[in-house]
Amino acid sequence: MVGNRLAQFVRDIAEGLRSRQIPRLASHLNKTYRGPIGGDGLQAVGRGAGDADASAAEQLKHAMEGGQAGHGGAEQPDPGSRPVGSSVIPPAPLLSPRDVENALTNLAMSSADRLRAFGPGSGFSGVYHPGTGKMLAYPSGDTRTLDFPGEPANLVSRYGGHVDVEDKLLRAINRSRGESVGFSAVLREDGSLGCRWTSRSVNLENHDFDGPYVPEHLRPEIMRVMQEITARRVESDI
Structure with missing residues (x-):
């Protein structure tokens, strides 16, 4: 046609x-x-x-x-799908407008624009699914936007909030627990992002490794994806 x-x-x-x-x-x-x-x-x-x-x-x-x-x-x-065995993972549905608010993600456009609403010291709890390459991160802890003193939309707890991020990511990509990794990203004074690799609520459930830390071989991939969606330099803080 x-x-x-x-x-x-x-x-x-x-x-x-x-x-x-x-x-x-x-x-x-x-x-x-x-x-x-x-x-x-x-x-x-x-x-x-x-x-x-x-x-x-x-x-x-x-x-x-x-x-x-x-x-x-x-x-x-679909070029965005990745084969798993003899099946193909379907492309992720769009997040709802509510779920996109303040999100750093490759499931929706304009993450770089959303990040501009936050200042240095802002922290984000992120979850990455290696099998699909999909990522979602939300502001966490006491993070606030530059123009509003109240809690930003989709704020999650600094401790244990990774599991809330994971829930939304897995619903969007139609996958199950035990396949994702959790990490954190902090906005630095120079505008870059520093990543940290601990998440007990997500990483301890992953079937492929032991312990609360993201395996070292996955860290460059996570930083690359975060850099692509935010247009910021991304480095490891550990």
């Missing part, structure tokens, strides 16, 4: 989502597309409640990125 046919296809999809006509959209998709969802998937979404439009839009995004549109097109795995 190329050129004008693709443009019309996208317009029809947008119209269906705006008008909440999910079954109509599914029927059209089933006739014109042979990717990883098909009409039945969107019809199932249409029978849901609440966030049906958002869910359908996210599934559609996965379909258009992950497969070839049109009859006879070969399906391709």
Whole structure:
């Protein structure tokens, strides 16, 4: 499906989502597309409640990125997915707007902009899932934004708050406990971030290593991801 046919296809999809006509959209998709969802998937979404439009839009995004549109097109795995055995991890759904507030994450855009709201000394409790490369961190402890003295949205406890961050990350990527690692990042005077590697609530549950510390071989990967999403220099404080 190329050129004008693709443009019309996208317009029809947008119209269906705006008008909440999910079954109509599914029927059209089933006739014109042979990717990883098909009409039945969107019809199932249409029978849901609440966030049906958002869910359908996210599934559609996965379909258009992950497969070839049109009859006879070969399906391709989503480049954002990583194989696990014979299966493929589906791409993460978008975090809710509430969950994105003050988040440093590669599940949503503009983490660098959100970080500008915080000053030196601000701390963040972070969780990283090595199998998917997904990360989520929230302000922790007594951290405050520069323009508001009250508690920032999504503030977690400095001690034990990693598990709250992990809960949201795992729901977003549809994974289970025992696979993640927890760490902390502190905003320095020069604007860089310093990482620390202790989390009893998350790391002690990981099946792949013993102890409360992130294994050394994972630390460069975590710092690289944090640097990519914040556009700041990131180093280890230990």
